[in-house]
Amino acid sequence: MTSGVAxxxxxxxxxxxxxxxxxxxxxxxxxxxxxxxxxxFVPVIIDLDAGWTVAHRDRADxxxxxxxxxxxxxxxPVLVGHSGSARCLQIDLTPLGARRILGLPLSExxxxxxxxxxxxxxxxxxxxxxxxxVPRWRDRxxxxxxxxxxxxxxxxxxxxxxxxxxxxxxxxxxxxAIGPLAAELGWSHRRLINRYRDAVGLPPKxxxxxxxxxxxxxxxxxxxxxxxxxxxxxxxxxxxxxREVRDLAGVTPAELRAVNSVQDPAG
Numbered sequence: 214m215t216s217g218v219a220x221x222x223x224x225x226x227x228x229x230x231x232x233x234x235x236x237x238x239x240x241x242x243x244x245x246x247x248x249x250x251x252x253x254f255v256p257v258i259i260d261l262d263a264g265w266t267v268a269h270r271d272r273a274d275x276x277x278x279x280x281x282x283x284x285x286x287x288x289x290p291v292l293v294g295h296s297g298s299a300r301c302l303q304i305d306l307t308p309l310g311a312r313r314i315l316g317l318p319l320s321e322x323x324x325x326x327x328x329x330x331x332x333x334x335x336x337x338x339x340x341x342x343x344x345x346x347v348p349r350w351r352d353r354x355x356x357x358x359x360x361x362x363x364x365x366x367x368x369x370x371x372x373x374x375x376x377x378x379x380x381x382x383x384x385x386x387x388x389x390a391i392g393p394l395a396a397e398l399g400w401s402h403r404r405l406i407n408r409y410r411d412a413v414g415l416p417p418k419x420x421x422x423x424x425x426x427x428x429x430x431x432x433x434x435x436x437x438x439x440x441x442x443x444x445x446x447x448x449x450x451x452x453x454x455x456r457e458v459r460d461l462a463g464v465t466p467a468e469l470r471a472v473n474s475v476q477d478p479a480g
Contacts, residue, residue, distance in 0.1 A: 215240050221354030227361055230310030234357060236350040239299045246294035250430075250469075251423045251461040253383075255311035255322070255414075257283050257304040257329065259344050259357075265299075267326045268292040270463060281329040281341045283315065285322025286414040288423070290463035302344060302353055304361075308413040308420075309376055313368035314361060319414030336360070374398045375412040378405070382417065387425030388447040391417045426461045429454070434470055 221234030232254050239245070246266075258265070260280040268276035270289040281301075284291070286308060312319055315332050322332070329337035340360050344353045378394045394417070395405040409417045429446040433439075443454040458466050 219350035221350065221357075223354075224358040224362060227310075227358065227365070230307060230314060230365060231361065232305040232307060233303075234354045235303045235305075236353065237299065237301050237303060239295070239297075241297065243297050244294060245297065245299075246292050248463065249291045249293055250463070251287055251289060251426060253286065253308065253420065253423050253427060255283065255285060255306040255308060255315075255319070257281075257306065259302040259304070259329070259341050261300040261302070261345055262298055263296060266292075266294045268294075269324060269326070271324075277326060279326065279328055281337065282326050283322065283329055283332045284326040285311075285319055285324065286420075286423070287324050288415060288419050289324075289461060291326070302350075302357070304357060309371045309379070312412050313371060314364050316364075316368065318411045320410040323410070323414035336364070372408055372412045374400065374405075375408050378417065379413065379420070382421050383424055386428045386446065387421040387423070389421065391421065422457065423461065426457055429458075430469075433458070433466055436470060439466055 216237075216239040218238075219236035221236070223231040223234060258281055260282075264278060264280045265282070266276040267279055267282065267284075269287070269291050273292070276292070276294075306314060308319060311322075315322075317332065329341065333340070340357070343356055347353050347356060378398065381394060382389050391405070392402065395402050398405065400408070406416045409415065409420065413420055415423075425446055425448075429442050429448075432442050432445070439451045439454055443449075443451045446454075448454040448457065455466055458464070458469060462469055
């Protein structure tokens with residue numbers, strides 16, 4: 214099997230909106246399934262091959278068959294597969310960037326994966342077609358820049374209260390208590406949750422759990438002792454860490470260590 218990854222740098226004006234561009238190609242071998250664990254970005258997949266199967270945890274027995282798609286934030290693992298041949302461009306959006314670019318409440322995408330046309334309409338279909346007509350990755354990335362910058366020009370402003378509190382959650386590695394954040398904003402807890410569902414897709418407490426899990430992934434995969442990871446990343450104890458890994462990744466810490474990245478076969 215042969216595979217390759219091309220990495221693109223988004224336009225500086227998109228810094229708060231786009232985390233990364235990646236082009237992915239895989240040829241040969243049989244069907245492959247990847248385990249995508251819970252994360253804090255919104256992936257947009259522009260498919261240039263034969264499409265994907267996507268199975269959320271609560272719908273594992275009835276996977277979706279999709280070409281190009283958008284996936285909202287999830288609070289659990291998703292299994293994504295192809296038949297042995299794949300080529301796609303992946304755009305990873307920040308949650309607040311996705312809210313602006315996609316132009317809909319992210320609660321409508323939470324724990325969902327939908328065809329790109331269902332979110333971007335004709336713009337999505339045209340983008341897929343135009344990217345398929347361009348032969349070089351760098352030109353494809355430039356084309357995505359153009360489309361996102363154009364949509365950003367007409368996009369609503371970010372929710373400043375959510376942006377401020379999300380920055381606090383991220384800077385703390387997911388350890389910041391949610392109640393005091395609402396109090397500092399002068400919001401009720403319910404109002405904070407409703408604002409997060411609109412602007413991010415998931416409640417702030419769930420987002421904080423995912424942020425903490427993302428931080429703990431790297432030492433977990435390096436084989437750092439579970440007790441040390443639990444202490445360093447704000448878990449109550451090792452058992453708490455293991456429960457969170459199983460809930461957000463769908464595997465035990467030992468099984469997670471056997472997979473070097475979310476792009477490795479799920480087995």
